[in-house]
Amino acid sequence: MIVVTGATGNVGRPLTRALAEAGEQVTAVSRHAAAVPDGVRHVTADLAEPAGLEPALAGAKALFLLLSGDLHAAGASPADIIGAARAGGVRRVVLLSTQGVATRPFGETRIAMRALEDVLRESGLEWAILRPGGFASNALWWAESIRTQRVVAAPFGDVGVPIIDPADIAEVAAACLLDDRHTGGVYELTGPEVITPRGQAEAIAAALGSPVRFHDLTRDEAKAAMARSMPAELAEDTLTILGSPNPAELRVSPDVRRVLGRAPRPFADWAARNIAAFR
Numbered sequence: 001m002i003v004v005t006g007a008t009g010n011v012g013r014p015l016t017r018a019l020a021e022a023g024e025q026v027t028a029v030s031r032h033a034a035a036v037p038d039g040v041r042h043v044t045a046d047l048a049e050p051a052g053l054e055p056a057l058a059g060a061k062a063l064f065l066l067l068s069g070d071l072h073a074a075g076a077s078p079a080d081i082i083g084a085a086r087a088g089g090v091r092r093v094v095l096l097s098t099q100g101v102a103t104r105p106f107g108e109t110r111i112a113m114r115a116l117e118d119v120l121r122e123s124g125l126e127w128a129i130l131r132p133g134g135f136a137s138n139a140l141w142w143a144e145s146i147r148t149q150r151v152v153a154a155p156f157g158d159v160g161v162p163i164i165d166p167a168d169i170a171e172v173a174a175a176c177l178l179d180d181r182h183t184g185g186v187y188e189l190t191g192p193e194v195i196t197p198r199g200q201a202e203a204i205a206a207a208l209g210s211p212v213r214f215h216d217l218t219r220d221e222a223k224a225a226m227a228r229s230m231p232a233e234l235a236e237d238t239l240t241i242l243g244s245p246n247p248a249e250l251r252v253s254p255d256v257r258r259v260l261g262r263a264p265r266p267f268a269d270w271a272a273r274n275i276a277a278f279r
């Protein structure tokens with residue numbers, strides 16, 4: 001049995017489906033009850049309380065571990081989750097980390113994620129680490145304004161990075177969970193090309209068959225908008241990455257092709273599959 005945390009999110013949902021379709025027994029974990037594919041067991045648990053994961057982890061052979069940023073910020077000890085996994089009999093953990101651990105190693109959440117990577121490496125378990133860059137699904141931030149006004153309001157409209165389709169992350173995760181050859185692998189996951197926010201808006205417009213206007217926000221306007229849903233310091237950090245990606249963050253990684261034997265999917269593919277959110 002394989003346990004998937006974050007099972008109802010952008011990565012976890014396609015991963016759960018892929019593992020079930022591969023004939024694996026899957027336990028899907030999230031805090032809220034949710035529909036899961038036929039044959040998949042759903043367990044409600046909060047990763048902030050690793051002891052509560054015991055019913056999900058008992059008898060599991062492998063774990064896909066996805067932590068939201070607030071777990072680090074809250075000062076929880078995600079390392080306890082790895083301890084709970086080992087106690088439950090888990091032999092392999094695939095950790096969803098972040099590209100920033102390598103490309104921008106300073107900052108509270110990236111330091112915490114690096115520490116968790118190190119705990120996993122030293123755990124005695126089999127492991128693989130996925131380090132994705134920015135997700136295509138971040139475009140869902142614009143869903144409401146596109147639906148209601150056909151507008152994307154964003155800063156740095158002409159500054160792009162090679163964003164990754166979460167479905168590709170899920171496919172790489174499935175490979176790492178199922179195939180021994182990925183044990184000890186550290187994979188940097190990006191999309192196939194650098195794409196700007198303006199380019200993303202154009203791809204969504206093409207999939208909609210309707211024009212979408214791009215409204216440039218200043219850095220201060222963007223910070224004020226972001227600070228409504230995240231700490232000001234995190235907004236500042238995120239804006240620095242979005243506005244001034246460094247050479248390592250602009251690089252198209254070969255790792256999706258290395259694992260899956262095919263190129264990563266372009267943003268237009270994600271937009272077409274998720275267009276219902278923008279109609």
Ligand SMILES: NC(=O)c1ccc[n+]([C@@H]2O[C@H](COP(=O)([O-])OP(=O)(O)OC[C@H]3O[C@@H](n4cnc5c(N)ncnc54)[C@H](OP(=O)(O)O)[C@@H]3O)[C@@H](O)[C@H]2O)c1
Nearest residue numbers: 006007008009010011030031032046047067098133134135
């Ligand atoms: N977005 C990016 O550009 C980016 C880039 C690099 C790395 N990442 C990493 O990717 C991860 C986010 O992946 P995603 O987009 O697939 O996530 P997502 O769509 O936001 O979904 C989060 C999932 O985790 C569950 N969850 C959240 N908090 C939980 C908790 N305390 N206990 C148990 N389950 C919890 C959610 O369900 P419930 O709410 O029901 O619990 C949901 O299933 C984060 O670790 C982030 O650091 C993101």
